[in-house]
Amino acid sequence: MSITTPAGFSAAGVAAGLKSTGAKDLALVVNHGPTFDSASVFTANRCKANPVLWSQEVVKDGIVRAVVLNSGGANCYTGPEGFQTTHAVAERVGATVGVGAVDVVVCSTGLIGLANSREDLLAGVDAAHAALSPDGGDDAAHAIMTTDSVSKQAVVEGAGWSIGGMAKGAGMLAPQLATMLVVVTTDAVVPAADLDAALRAATRVSFDRLDSDGCMSTNDTVTVLASGASGITPSLPDFTEALTQLCTDLAMQLLRDAEGADHEIAITTVNAATTDDAVEVGRSVARSNLFKAAVFGKDPNWGRVLASLGTTSAAFDPADLDVAMNGVWVCRSSTPAEDPALVDLAPREVSVTIDLKAGGERATVWTNDLTHAYVHENSAYSS
Amino acid sequence: MSITTPAGFSAAGVAAGLKSTGAKDLALVVNHGPTFDSASVFTANRCKANPVLWSQEVVKDGIVRAVVLNSGGANCYTGPEGFQTTHAVAERVGATVGVGAVDVVVCSTGLIGLANSREDLLAGVDAAHAALSPDGGDDAAHAIMTTDSVSKQAVVEGAGWSIGGMAKGAGMLAPQLATMLVVVTTDAVVPAADLDAALRAATRVSFDRLDSDGCMSTNDTVTVLASGASGITPSLPDFTEALTQLCTDLAMQLLRDAEGADHEIAITTVNAATTDDAVEVGRSVARSNLFKAAVFGKDPNWGRVLASLGTTSAAFDPADLDVAMNGVWVCRSSTPAEDPALVDLAPREVSVTIDLKAGGERATVWTNDLTHAYVHENSAYSS
Structure with a gap:
């Protein structure tokens, strides 16, 4: 094999x-x-x-x-x-x-x-x-x-x-x-x-x-x-x-096997106007150190997801975004919805779903959480 | 006052x-x-x-x-x-x-x-x-x-x-x-x-x-x-x-006073074709988790600086870049120059100078290192 x-x-x-x-x-x-x-x-x-x-x-x-x-x-x-x-x-x-x-x-x-x-x-x-x-x-x-x-x-x-x-x-x-x-x-x-x-x-x-x-x-x-x-x-x-x-x-x-990661995070953007929009949105979340540190801390901090979305040029209404974490819709229409306490972030696999309500395209971007081990491994690598 | x-x-x-x-x-x-x-x-x-x-x-x-x-x-x-x-x-x-x-x-x-x-x-x-x-x-x-x-x-x-x-x-x-x-x-x-x-x-x-x-x-x-x-x-x-x-x-x-930071890093890009180029280059380095973790580890990892530059659209010749850290020109013409061991990263203040050799503009972007305390503070903030 x-x-x-x-x-x-x-x-x-x-x-x-x-x-x-x-x-x-x-x-x-x-x-x-x-x-x-x-x-x-x-x-x-x-x-x-x-x-x-x-x-x-x-x-x-x-x-x-x-x-x-x-x-x-x-x-x-x-x-x-x-x-x-x-x-x-x-x-x-x-x-x-x-x-x-x-x-x-x-x-x-x-x-x-x-x-x-x-x-x-x-x-x-x-x-x-x-x-x-x-x-x-x-x-x-x-x-x-x-x-x-x-x-x-x-x-x-x-x-x-x-x-x-x-x-x-x-x-x-x-x-x-x-x-x-x-x-x-x-x-x-x-x-x-x-x-x-x-x-x-x-x-x-x-x-x-x-x-x-x-x-x-x-x-x-x-x-x-x-x-x-x-x-x-x-x-x-x-x-x-x-x-x-x-x-x-x-x-x-x-x-x-990413260095020092505790979680694998799949960020799926649905109902995007274009695939490029869906990828841009997913990538913005994948690059949010604040969001990634929150996942490490098992904190379903959907506000940091929305804050990342706001930095993109994707088509969406900032007042009408839905976000689910591990299937729990913690945010509907950009306001709090289901109880974040229902989101269990103990398992390694985390799914984030973002509904842009702007079209019919979708894409998944994968990332890891930001952990102490990541910082350690990348600060000690060559020294 | x-x-x-x-x-x-x-x-x-x-x-x-x-x-x-x-x-x-x-x-x-x-x-x-x-x-x-x-x-x-x-x-x-x-x-x-x-x-x-x-x-x-x-x-x-x-x-x-x-x-x-x-x-x-x-x-x-x-x-x-x-x-x-x-x-x-x-x-x-x-x-x-x-x-x-x-x-x-x-x-x-x-x-x-x-x-x-x-x-x-x-x-x-x-x-x-x-x-x-x-x-x-x-x-x-x-x-x-x-x-x-x-x-x-x-x-x-x-x-x-x-x-x-x-x-x-x-x-x-x-x-x-x-x-x-x-x-x-x-x-x-x-x-x-x-x-x-x-x-x-x-x-x-x-x-x-x-x-x-x-x-x-x-x-x-x-x-x-x-x-x-x-x-x-x-x-x-x-x-x-x-x-x-x-x-x-x-x-x-x-x-x-940035959360959990150990170092203040001033990234100055000189001899850029435009101010926008200088800012884009500085920002790319400021956003490199790998570089920021290296600074935390007191590792003058200039390779991570060049790797960040390569993601920008700024005007420069990738084979002719100079990088100094705290005044030590560790990289000349994109190859190793002065001994990185001469760079003392113990003090909080770190300067990175990048010479693009592409014009007469310059700009400084400021950032912090990526530390265990940053991960801790931002994973524990709301939970």
């Missing part, structure tokens, strides 16, 4: 010495074909890490043969020297696997502003190549973990084909992508243009709607590789649905 | 029983003229509290005779009944002071979604009227405190005239205003139109550039009253400069 579940792939995860703990920190995923179609999406952050600058060029022709990923250092804001390290890693993967470096996506994660040892990385590539296995998906998923407490993997089965995925990410989860690296494999036959359409549709309603702490990463990469090894060509709607299911599964795993 | 320092004003602060602690919770400020010019700015939040909805109408003619403020309840999302309470309070002030209710600004602060006792408020108005004194400014400043640990007051002296101010606010400090109520008095002769221009110029570079936790309040009000009692008409530039100085002084007092 990993990225090596679909046929046509091998993978490995090894310890290259980038993590001081000695844990696995370098992963390699190779597509053995017969097809090498791919699609990718990257962070919308304008300050992109070196691996993103490299990989954006690699993916342009829709062909990717291998993905190499390291934890233990993001290779971001490391200057031309850092870019050369990324290039050297791609070259080494190309040389060992027997493909062109221009078909090798490189991903890095960890601290930014920190240069990894190029020698360690290159030796790690050699070790990973030696360890490549058709069962190596689980090792690879572990090698990309940073502050993740568990590895994130998922598989969705189609009719004679399948999709596998692995993800890392545990904070800085925000659009346009969470801080995360994701590799998705499939043995379906899917041309690159279709892969691209399916991936954009899938990420738009999954990773793009995670907003753990409002912070956007510099390294986010989602790459999907199609080996065609099943020989089966699913319809684009079928493939898109399966890919969306896989991405949503991984996104929820990221949400549940 | 209060709002009753300028001639022509009386004020009072009394306990009306709105706060369960029995502390002062209702303030009254009366302008005795001979002029009654005024100007106000209100929260940009579309979900406004009842007192704001009322006061926005009151101020339209540029004449305000009195301001009544209560803590212990924001009268927000309390529906038509809440609006009627605001109206009744204004009527009672008008009747006791001998002015029209339409010249009475009403301000409320405290929990939202909670209706205060109208009887308590009206009795409080009577008590405040009885207590009005030309030395009552300090009492008034104390009566508007909520989670504030200290009262905020300031005076700026002109040539034969003065400006006094009081403010409350200790969280939810964000544009377009912080969560705050501010009353400013002056005995200068300043026509309403000039007051309005001066106030907008002053708030734009003071309160509007406070961004404590990114959350915008529903009740923010800043009202300036000119009594003309000095008989002196300062030039508009002189008055604007003094008013800006006063508002900046109060804003810094708000910043230093």
Whole structure:
């Protein structure tokens, strides 16, 4: 149940010495074909890490043969020297696997502003190549973990084909992508243009709607590789649905493992004039530190929800908003309604429903609460 | 040294029983003229509290005779009944002071979604009227405190005239205003139109550039009253400069008393193409929970500064950004420069300087760090 579940792939995860703990920190995923179609999406952050600058060029022709990923250092804001390290890693993967470096996506994660040892990385590539296995998906998923407490993997089965995925990410989860690296494999036959359409549709309603702490990463990469090894060509709607299911599964795993969180909060905006309105409203609530701290304190503070809504440009009447928490309509027409004491915020899963009464669209945005552990983890991370 | 320092004003602060602690919770400020010019700015939040909805109408003619403020309840999302309470309070002030209710600004602060006792408020108005004194400014400043640990007051002296101010606010400090109520008095002769221009110029570079936790309040009000009692008409530039100085002084007092903060952070963006760019960049950093948690942990994490910049639309080259913390240029041309270990984050005051190398404009945005105490205070506030 990993990225090596679909046929046509091998993978490995090894310890290259980038993590001081000695844990696995370098992963390699190779597509053995017969097809090498791919699609990718990257962070919308304008300050992109070196691996993103490299990989954006690699993916342009829709062909990717291998993905190499390291934890233990993001290779971001490391200057031309850092870019050369990324290039050297791609070259080494190309040389060992027997493909062109221009078909090798490189991903890095960890601290930014920190240069990894190029020698360690290159030796790690050699070790990973030696360890490549058709069962190596689980090792690879572990090698990309940073502050993740568990590895994130998922598989969705189609009719004679399948999709596998692995993800890392545990904070800085925000659009346009969470801080995360994701590799998705499939043995379906899917041309690159279709892969691209399916991936954009899938990420738009999954990773793009995670907003753990409002912070956007510099390294986010989602790459999907199609080996065609099943020989089966699913319809684009079928493939898109399966890919969306896989991405949503991984996104929820990221949400549940967010740094220091006590609650997973699903903010669903209904009866919006447009989907964009619904997303904007959900995101405004997801970014309210006051609301998120209240959820941590098990306080169903719907006033902080309305205060967030008021900062958006969504269509609604400020005097006629309804808000439910865990199914209790604590606010009707912007005034107190059912008793907030009926809202039980002890369970980890919290639902907030906002009725804008302005149309027929809806969207869900996911976030976490703001906790002491979040502050602790993010103040102690690098010091 | 209060709002009753300028001639022509009386004020009072009394306990009306709105706060369960029995502390002062209702303030009254009366302008005795001979002029009654005024100007106000209100929260940009579309979900406004009842007192704001009322006061926005009151101020339209540029004449305000009195301001009544209560803590212990924001009268927000309390529906038509809440609006009627605001109206009744204004009527009672008008009747006791001998002015029209339409010249009475009403301000409320405290929990939202909670209706205060109208009887308590009206009795409080009577008590405040009885207590009005030309030395009552300090009492008034104390009566508007909520989670504030200290009262905020300031005076700026002109040539034969003065400006006094009081403010409350200790969280939810964000544009377009912080969560705050501010009353400013002056005995200068300043026509309403000039007051309005001066106030907008002053708030734009003071309160509007406070961004404590990114959350915008529903009740923010800043009202300036000119009594003309000095008989002196300062030039508009002189008055604007003094008013800006006063508002900046109060804003810094708000910043230093922000809920649970360990550090005051001044983010100065220099060499921006436009002032708007400089403000947008500063605000993006001020809203980065990751950066703010790092400051709490005394970690000079400049990578989180650059990651925030990348989310803005400001003009800059992502590969050529410089960042200093407390004067140490830890990042030059988007790569590591001076040793971050040289940055001492033990003192409360932190300066971040960002050089965009894109023009000649600059702006400073102020924020606080993200601490355990912030999470605690905002998770326990209403429960």
